Amino acid sequence: MVFLTAVRFLRQPSPDSWWKRNxxxxxxxxxxGRNRNCYSLAxxxxxxxxxxxxxxxxxxxxxxxxxxxxxxxxxxxxxxxEYRIFISSLNKCHIALNxxxxxxxxxxxxxxxxxxxELCQTKSIEDGLDTxxxxxxxxxxxxxx
Amino acid sequence: MSxxxxxxxxxxxxxxxxxxxxxxxxxxxxxxxCKSRGDSKGIRDFxxxxxxxxxxxxxxxxxxxxxxxxxxxxxxxxxxxxxxxDFCVHEQNADEVSRWLEHLRxxxxxxxxxxxxxxxxxxxxxxxxxxxxxNLPTELNTTQFPSxxxxxxxxxxxxxxxxxxxxxxxxxxxxxxxxSENKPV
Numbered sequence: 001m002v003f004l005t006a007v008r009f010l011r012q013p014s015p016d017s018w019w020k021r022n023x024x025x026x027x028x029x030x031x032x033g034r035n036r037n038c039y040s041l042a043x044x045x046x047x048x049x050x051x052x053x054x055x056x057x058x059x060x061x062x063x064x065x066x067x068x069x070x071x072x073x074x075x076x077x078x079x080x081x082e083y084r085i086f087i088s089s090l091n092k093c094h095i096a097l098n099x100x101x102x103x104x105x106x107x108x109x110x111x112x113x114x115x116x117x118e119l120c121q122t123k124s125i126e127d128g129l130d131t132x133x134x135x136x137x138x139x140x141x142x143x144x145x
Numbered sequence: 146m147s148x149x150x151x152x153x154x155x156x157x158x159x160x161x162x163x164x165x166x167x168x169x170x171x172x173x174x175x176x177x178x179c180k181s182r183g184d185s186k187g188i189r190d191f192x193x194x195x196x197x198x199x200x201x202x203x204x205x206x207x208x209x210x211x212x213x214x215x216x217x218x219x220x221x222x223x224x225x226x227x228x229x230x231d232f233c234v235h236e237q238n239a240d241e242v243s244r245w246l247e248h249l250r251x252x253x254x255x256x257x258x259x260x261x262x263x264x265x266x267x268x269x270x271x272x273x274x275x276x277x278x279x280n281l282p283t284e285l286n287t288t289q290f291p292s293x294x295x296x297x298x299x300x301x302x303x304x305x306x307x308x309x310x311x312x313x314x315x316x317x318x319x320x321x322x323x324x325s326e327n328k329p330v
Contacts, residue, residue: 029150053148078280108270110279132301 068099075106079117080133081124089120092127093145148259156265157255170224170253173207174246178218183236185218190239191246199243203250220246224254 021039027049028035028042035045073083090097106113122139124130162168176192178185192210200208220232230249234242
């Protein structure tokens with residue numbers, strides 16, 4: 001009898017490394033120099049890139065929100081109101097507009113944004129938060145705010 | 146996978162589809178399978194049970210069945226815009242195949258890729274986009290700078306000088322009244 005199992009097990013061909021390496025090279029196509037062509041360097045660069053992408057993904061949300069807040073603050077200042085009072089007055093009036101929408105309004109629909117600011121000015125004056133500005137006369141609340 | 150190695154696009158879709166008349170974007174679907182291989186069992190079961198019903202319900206879609214020996218099973222969808230999507234259904238059962246087919250039937254041929262923005266509009270602004278001059282008074286166009294009027298501080302409360310002048314005026318008015326009362330008739 002001929003026992004071939006052991007011999008065959010010893011002489012197994014190694015799997016083609018192209019498949020494993022190409023998964024890394026797909027992601028390193030635009031890297032600088034040998035980081036895109038040499039596997040040992042590319043794998044380190046790719047892992048770093050993926051880690052940085054993860055961190056950025058988390059920071060994106062808060063960055064976008066901060067940008068919207070900055071825009072709302074500067075737009076409201078044009079009409080003589082601060083961001084914090086504007087937002088708190090909006091909440092008291094039960095106007096559920098979020099910060100991305102408010103910043104879009106400030107950029108693309110400036111008159112709508114102005115009317116919102118004036119409404120909040122009226123509300124803050126009626127509440128007694130604002131003692132410096134005059135109450136806008138064209139806004140009629142009838143004490144319902 | 147990092148997004149820099151893949152293409153990205155702005156939102157673009159056949160949004161007018163369904164506003165008037167709905168047109169199924171799937172043009173033809175080809176089922177490739179092997180009659181003997183085990184990984185094609187699901188698609189074979191699907192062809193036996195659900196395919197004829199699918200073809201009857203979707204008369205606008207051309208259905209082709211292609212047996213190919215010793216190869217993996219595929220569902221190839223071709224769309225009205227010329228796009229081709231080949232979908233491997235290796236070792237999937239008939240239920241999974243029919244669910245993926247439903248996905249292919251209801252989508253259009255636009256390539257699925259990362260969207261740069263989740264919104265698109267041809268008319269972003271109706272009131273006119275903000276410029277630094279939108280909220281400024283138009284009198285500034287004809288004002289000579291430096292302007293005395295605009296350089297003055299905004300008075301929110303009367304100044305001390307103003308208060309004294311007001312008090313003096315009041316006193317004057319009061320004494321004037323008293324004087325007129327005491328005047329002989």
